[in-house]
Amino acid sequence: MTTTLPHIDVLFVGLGHAGGAIANELTKRASHLKIVALERGPYRATYPDFIEDHFDEWRYNVQSGLMQDLSRNTVTFRNDAAMTALPMRQYGAFMPGNGVGGAAVHWNGVSWRYLPYFFEYRSHLEARYGKSFLPKDTTIQDWGITYDELEPYYTQYEQMYGIAGKAGNINGTIQPGGNPFEGWRSSDYPQAPVKIAYGGTLFADACETVGFSPFPQPSANRPARYTNPDGMVLGACNYCGFCERVGCHAGAKASPMVTTIPHALKSGQLEIRQLSTVTRILHDGTKATGVRYYDGAGQEVEQTADLVILSAWTLENTRLLLLSEIGTPYDPETGKGNVGKNYTYQTGAVVGGATASVWWEDKILNRFMGSGSNGYSIDEFNSDNFDHADLDFFGGGNIACNNSGARPIQMLQLPPDTPRWGSEWKQAAQKWYNRSIFFTMQGESPAYRQNYMDLDPTYKDIFGNPLLRITFNWTDNERNMVKWVADTVLQPIADAMNGNKQKVSGVLTDFNISPYQSTHVQGGAIMGASPESSVVNKYGQVWGMPNLFVVGASSFPQNGGYNPTGTVGALAYHTADALITKYLPSPGMLA
Amino acid sequence: MTTPDPQETPMVRNDAQASSAVPSQRLHRRRLIGAGAAGAVGVATAAASIPIALAQQSATPTAAEASHAQPAGPVGYTTLSPFQAKVLTAAVGRLIPTDELGPGADQTGVVFFIDRQLVNKGNGLRGVAYRQGPFTPGAPTQGDQSFSTVEEQFRIGILGLESLAQQLHGAGFADLTPEQQDAILADLEQGKPETFGGDELTSPPTQGVVPPAVDPAITPKAFFELLLGYTQAGYFADPIYLGNTDMASWRLIGFPGAHMDYAEHILEYGVPYTGPYMSLAQTQGFGGKEHAE
Numbered sequence: 001m002t003t004t005l006p007h008i009d010v011l012f013v014g015l016g017h018a019g020g021a022i023a024n025e026l027t028k029r030a031s032h033l034k035i036v037a038l039e040r041g042p043y044r045a046t047y048p049d050f051i052e053d054h055f056d057e058w059r060y061n062v063q064s065g066l067m068q069d070l071s072r073n074t075v076t077f078r079n080d081a082a083m084t085a086l087p088m089r090q091y092g093a094f095m096p097g098n099g100v101g102g103a104a105v106h107w108n109g110v111s112w113r114y115l116p117y118f119f120e121y122r123s124h125l126e127a128r129y130g131k132s133f134l135p136k137d138t139t140i141q142d143w144g145i146t147y148d149e150l151e152p153y154y155t156q157y158e159q160m161y162g163i164a165g166k167a168g169n170i171n172g173t174i175q176p177g178g179n180p181f182e183g184w185r186s187s188d189y190p191q192a193p194v195k196i197a198y199g200g201t202l203f204a205d206a207c208e209t210v211g212f213s214p215f216p217q218p219s220a221n222r223p224a225r226y227t228n229p230d231g232m233v234l235g236a237c238n239y240c241g242f243c244e245r246v247g248c249h250a251g252a253k254a255s256p257m258v259t260t261i262p263h264a265l266k267s268g269q270l271e272i273r274q275l276s277t278v279t280r281i282l283h284d285g286t287k288a289t290g291v292r293y294y295d296g297a298g299q300e301v302e303q304t305a306d307l308v309i310l311s312a313w314t315l316e317n318t319r320l321l322l323l324s325e326i327g328t329p330y331d332p333e334t335g336k337g338n339v340g341k342n343y344t345y346q347t348g349a350v351v352g353g354a355t356a357s358v359w360w361e362d363k364i365l366n367r368f369m370g371s372g373s374n375g376y377s378i379d380e381f382n383s384d385n386f387d388h389a390d391l392d393f394f395g396g397g398n399i400a401c402n403n404s405g406a407r408p409i410q411m412l413q414l415p416p417d418t419p420r421w422g423s424e425w426k427q428a429a430q431k432w433y434n435r436s437i438f439f440t441m442q443g444e445s446p447a448y449r450q451n452y453m454d455l456d457p458t459y460k461d462i463f464g465n466p467l468l469r470i471t472f473n474w475t476d477n478e479r480n481m482v483k484w485v486a487d488t489v490l491q492p493i494a495d496a497m498n499g500n501k502q503k504v505s506g507v508l509t510d511f512n513i514s515p516y517q518s519t520h521v522q523g524g525a526i527m528g529a530s531p532e533s534s535v536v537n538k539y540g541q542v543w544g545m546p547n548l549f550v551v552g553a554s555s556f557p558q559n560g561g562y563n564p565t566g567t568v569g570a571l572a573y574h575t576a577d578a579l580i581t582k583y584l585p586s587p588g589m590l591a
Numbered sequence: 592m593t594t595p596d597p598q599e600t601p602m603v604r605n606d607a608q609a610s611s612a613v614p615s616q617r618l619h620r621r622r623l624i625g626a627g628a629a630g631a632v633g634v635a636t637a638a639a640s641i642p643i644a645l646a647q648q649s650a651t652p653t654a655a656e657a658s659h660a661q662p663a664g665p666v667g668y669t670t671l672s673p674f675q676a677k678v679l680t681a682a683v684g685r686l687i688p689t690d691e692l693g694p695g696a697d698q699t700g701v702v703f704f705i706d707r708q709l710v711n712k713g714n715g716l717r718g719v720a721y722r723q724g725p726f727t728p729g730a731p732t733q734g735d736q737s738f739s740t741v742e743e744q745f746r747i748g749i750l751g752l753e754s755l756a757q758q759l760h761g762a763g764f765a766d767l768t769p770e771q772q773d774a775i776l777a778d779l780e781q782g783k784p785e786t787f788g789g790d791e792l793t794s795p796p797t798q799g800v801v802p803p804a805v806d807p808a809i810t811p812k813a814f815f816e817l818l819l820g821y822t823q824a825g826y827f828a829d830p831i832y833l834g835n836t837d838m839a840s841w842r843l844i845g846f847p848g849a850h851m852d853y854a855e856h857i858l859e860y861g862v863p864y865t866g867p868y869m870s871l872a873q874t875q876g877f878g879g880k881e882h883a884e
């Protein structure tokens with residue numbers, strides 16, 4: 001029997017990075033609202049959950065201790081429509097979060113702004129290279145929002161999270177030591193860069209030797225204790241080297257659990273229902289009326305609300321729209337429909353991408369020290385920062401050496417000529433573990449007609465609902481990009497390091513769902529200037545259903561050569577502001 | 592619903608850190624200075640062929656370290672049979688041998704680690720698995736599609752190893768010479784034979800008991816990868832999982848383990864870190880306070 005609970009004002013489906021930011025703003029600036037957040041995972045905080053045991057590579061890094069329980073829900077995957085999609089039975093190219101705070105509880109905290117022209121990417125590329133330059137099957141599009149509109153919200157997000165970095169462009173003036181390619185920012189980062197590990201500096205020195213301009217990679221960890229505009233205190237990073245995939249023991253990694261969510265709870269307006277899995281958005285075709293969910297006892301509950309915010313990350317955002325029959329599912333044959341369209345990823349961040357390693361016999365790197373985002377980057381070869389007129393691809397990526405702590409099960413990297421087992425392997429492990437670095441390109445991931453999401457016809461979740469099916473592969477554009485970057489950029493940097501051994505690779509084959517690459521998954525409910533080309537407007541508001549907002553990277557029409565979460569944060573604050581200043585005073589489609 | 596007030600959350604060592612903000616300019620200078628200094632260290636360490644940190648890596652644990660790393664009380668097998676444990680001990684001991692560099696996987700509890708991971712059939716190397724059908728092998732890009740549990744994969748793999756040893760040498764795997772064992776493991780790694788299966792999987796042969804249909808996902812090559820994955824994981828995981836006895840693998844490579852704080856050391860470029868090796872057994876239960884360093 002389904003229980004129906006009393007009506008409330010605002011309902012969040014999933015409470016992570018994006019949802020937490022919006023919920024917090026609502027409690028601050030719309031104090032009359034009664035807000036409920038339904039979150040499928042538990043509430044975990046620095047104390048008592050992360051403080052003494054998150055230094056466990058086996059439990060958290062290898063066995064994915066904090067992630068979505070795949071026995072309950074996963075995705076199916078195929079490279080193209082001719083294949084039968086099969087479930088991702090174990091992790092996994094990406095790792096969806098599960099719990100209050102979402103994946104941002106256990107992210108690395110590499111926090112970027114996208115380049116200004118990236119929000120008008122198709123227009124920009126066509127203006128520069130002509131309309132016939134782009135591959136025919138690419139479906140990249142302009143976002144319907146500009147960097148200038150978003151700048152104040154990037155700033156707001158960075159202040160809330162106490163992002164540490166070095167500005168490269170303050171109000172149009174280029175700053176020495178920062179990223180000369182970045183968009184203008186109205187102020188510097190709220191915190192100076194983290195203390196950067198030795199490996200990062202070796203990379204930076206080599207980049208300078210080759211003639212590039214390295215700058216500290218922005219980080220959601222910081223060198224000093226920081227109080228954000230809400231008065232929330234974030235700790236200083238201890239560089240313990242256990243960061244991604246675990247919660248921070250020092251409250252130093254910015255996440256909703258040390259910023260937005262606890263602050264919102266203080267208002268008394270927000271009620272978080274843990275272990276509550278939403279399975280449908282209820283609606284009458286023009287208006288969302290609430291949701292149906294299973295509570296922690298496995299009982300079905302209906303909750304009605306005036307305003308519904310879908311903030312369940314890219315995959316569940318898309319799946320819930322499809323399951324609830326909101327919008328038109330995308331059809332790759334006809335190109336009609338938008339829900340599920342433009343699934344994108346991050347090109348070759350680790351496996352099979354443009355990657356390089358160097359080993360030195362005479363250097364000790366203390367690779368086990370580090371923080372989630374700790375290193376230097378270069379941006380000369382990101383996106384369209386370099387001329388593509390004579391190249392056989394468009395796009396590029398950020399190139400960085402990140403020192404997030406080398407846990408030995410997963411990050412013992414040995415020279416390519418090492419046997420995989422036996423005494424020689426052991427000798428190599430002893431000799432090289434602490435004497436190497438790794439650097440890589442985080443490549444842009446363009447959208448293509450044939451890469452999309454829909455509901456799987458065969459496999460079901462624990463409640464009997466179809467799994468989300470992902471159809472995705474790389475194209476020659478990304479293959480050419482990866483090879484060119486490896487040969488032209490990574491190779492000279494590696495050479496300039498004068499190591500005893502090196503390995504540079506740049507062969508991108510077919511996308512493989514098995515090895516972890518990144519949790520940078522975009523699209524499915526993309527934003528745009530019109531209902532013909534998108535699911536949501538620039539505020540994340542669903543076209544034709546004004547009281548439903550879908551937030552997160554599901555709204556990205558394509559992914560840039562950067563991690564996405566900084567932009568997810570900026571878009572969330574943009575949505576929050578529009579809700580408070582425009583929507584609540586006068587509910588309806590926002591212009 | 593009650594939630595802890597996160598503002599009560601104790602922050603670890605924040606006050607000590609508050610003064611350590613590094614202005615970016617200084618940081619940049621530090622980078623260059625650091626790199627120069629590191630060059631000098633590099634010259635010094637190149638002269639002595641084994642640098643200080645590595646010499647220290649083979650040191651025996653202090654009594655305090657050892658007592659934390661060792662499980663208290665008797666340890667036995669809870670999922671493996673003694674026969675399976677014997678075959679596995681021989682196999683993991685070839686993958687990571689005991690040699691002049693110190694104890695290998697056979698002497699650091701790795702088979703106990705595997706045994707414990709197989710409780711409730713095992714989840715696999717990467718956590719909880721989705722186990723609904725239908726099951727089909729799929730393409731290599733679609734990941735592991737095994738129908739069988741990890742426990743079953745070990746069961747078949749161990750029987751397969753044993754029967755190959757019997758076929759080739761007329762003796763059990765654990766009784767072969769290291770060279771013979773290595774040759775069998777190297778074959779598996781290369782995908783030889785292509786499949787397990789057939790009569791050897793019913794042991795001992797009994798009239799009327801037919802060999803089981805073998806999950807096509809359990810190939811000799813796949814079993815080799817599974818075994819190597821678990822062996823390295825057990826060898827390097829925290830000793831609380833019963834492998835990595837005395838943090839032997841960490842001492843070998845110079846990984847200090849479960850430390851909370853390197854803030855005072857991260858800018859010591861090129862300088863070997865000399866802090867203690869620490870297991871979670873020491874970190875857990877300290878109320879979040881860094882263990883005395």
Ligand SMILES: Cc1cc2nc3c(=O)[nH]c(=O)nc-3n(C[C@H](O)[C@H](O)[C@H](O)COP(=O)(O)OP(=O)(O)OC[C@H]3O[C@@H](n4cnc5c(N)ncnc54)[C@H](O)[C@@H]3O)c2cc1C
Pocket residue numbers: 013014015016017018019038039040041095096097098099100101102103104105106107108109110111112244245276277278279311312313314316373519520551552553563564565566568
């Ligand atoms: C190991 C790792 C490292 C990362 N590092 C970086 C990095 O360095 N830089 C970067 O930019 N990004 C990084 N990311 C990605 C980053 O964490 C995400 O982009 C970000 O958390 C997305 O925010 P979100 O609000 O959209 O989703 P989330 O923060 O994941 O929140 C979504 C929430 O919705 C809940 N939910 C889902 N479905 C339902 C349902 N049906 N019912 C109820 N609740 C539901 C989930 O449990 C989750 O808590 C990393 C991710 C991982 C896993």
